[in-house]
Amino acid sequence: MDSHNPAETTQDVTVETICQLERLAYLRLSDEDRGSFVNDLRKILGYARSLASLDLKDFAPQTHAIDQDNVMRGDVIEPSSSVEEALANAPVVAGSFLQVPRVLE
């Protein structure tokens, strides 16, 4: 498993970064948009980086923002949606399947 954690990278945001994110998010942006996203993302990450200046030596690392744990349910079956409800928002339906355009493996 790769130990690389994207949240910890400090590398600068470039047009290549935006292109990579476009590819992963299946989006297509204009050159103009790419430029403004570079600026926006730099600002956002710069702001987030200011957290690093805080003195946190008295705080244990946390994995979650909410002070709650073990919120769980018992293994009990509850009623599911009807097939009609489940398919209500689907643009294309085939029998009781959702249908999507052909997927190329």
Place this chain on the structure above:
Amino acid sequence: MSNSLAPALAYETIVGLEIHVQLATKSKLFCGCATRYGQPPNSQTCPICQGLPGTLPVINQHAIELAMDVGLALDMELVSGCRWDRKHYFYPDLPKGYQTSQYDLPITRHGRLEFRDPADSEKTCVVRINRAHLEEDAGKSLHGEGIDGGTWIDLNRTGTPLLEVVTEPDLRSAQEAKAFLIQLRTILLYLGVSDCNMQEGSMRVDANVNLRIKNETETIATPIVEIKNLNSFRNAERAIEYERERQLKHWRETGERMGQRPKQTRGWDADREVTTVQREKEEAADYRYFPCPDLPPVVLSQTSIDQRRAQLPRLPQQWKSEFTRTWKLSEYDASVIVEQGRDVAEYFETVAQISQDGKRSANWITQEILRLLNERQQSISDFPIAAAKLGELVSAVSNSELDHARAREIFALWLTEPISLREAKERLGIATVSGNEVEELVNRIVAENQAAIDDYRHGKKQALGPLIAQAKQLNSNVSPAKFREALLRAIDST
């Protein structure tokens, strides 16, 4: 190219496995939809597992408990405060656009599993387990079903709890990989955490394979290939074996080493018996993992861990050592019986207790019963001859009351006739040894063995064995099954 021209190469096959196991919960991991297999398409979904906005997942506690059981059985560290992460990718059967999984804080990690070395049954192999993490399954895609070759999606499976067990690359051959998988499945079945039904996809195997080739000056690693979705142990073995040969040939032709190309994903084509390229693997960072803000951490207290540990059923290894120690079975016979599952192990134990003859009991089971079960496609619980009855028969052979040939006649008769041993003997004209003083014997044994009987009352079922042996020593004519029956009655009534 000709192999005879190539110098003999020293190389090792390096295999690591990833095994997805569907956990035996009634409801899904984060919602109350049922996990039943084979239901009408899209009949087991709700806004949570459909991935609709504004919904909130809630963890199924039983999935946590089953994952803990696996962790305990594989000597793993249980991670308190394990975290949930979102793994992002786009696929039509993944309605949320991410899979809720565990990235850097899995519920359990750093374990080990021992199994019999397939190349030498006297030896054991040890495989380190890197981690086992919980995640949700995706839906099912049926390709090319629609008009214009469209894909049909069934979301019933979406959100079903999976445990992904990841080994270190410690396996050294296709045969070892298969032996490991058999042992892992045996443990999971004894634990009762999954039905491990590979046809229904409850257990799916991916294998990472490469070679370490030694020449005069250095050791060269070939690029790692991941073979996806191996749906039987036989296919896993053959795919790894094929990949070993393919990589060796490819290396001889190209000299390509690890790092010179991205990790490749291949699929096993069982009809053509080849692996074929599926894709060049995306790097882990491309999944844009981040912590799921909807799910709070799961804290495992020492009390909850101790509780689960106390409730763990006897594991295959414990059954095996019990069988070799108490009943003097060979490692091999013990393994054959234990690998059949808990029901067969319990069946054997009862037969052995009643007959007091472990070796003969094992022979009847491995040579007769397992063959018949296979022929009849039957499980031991449906087998017409109950363990207590077979125990009585084995005992009679063991005491020279019957010879083996006659015992086989009785056994054959019992397959169709639900009659007692005495009746069977009469029917077949075999003289009966009778006139026992079972009750008297029971009273005497009970009086002399209070400690063993207390043990039995506290759940130590094997405490009965020595008492039956004692009774037989006192009166060699006594039917062990009748004595056992009378003894149990006496214990119940006091």
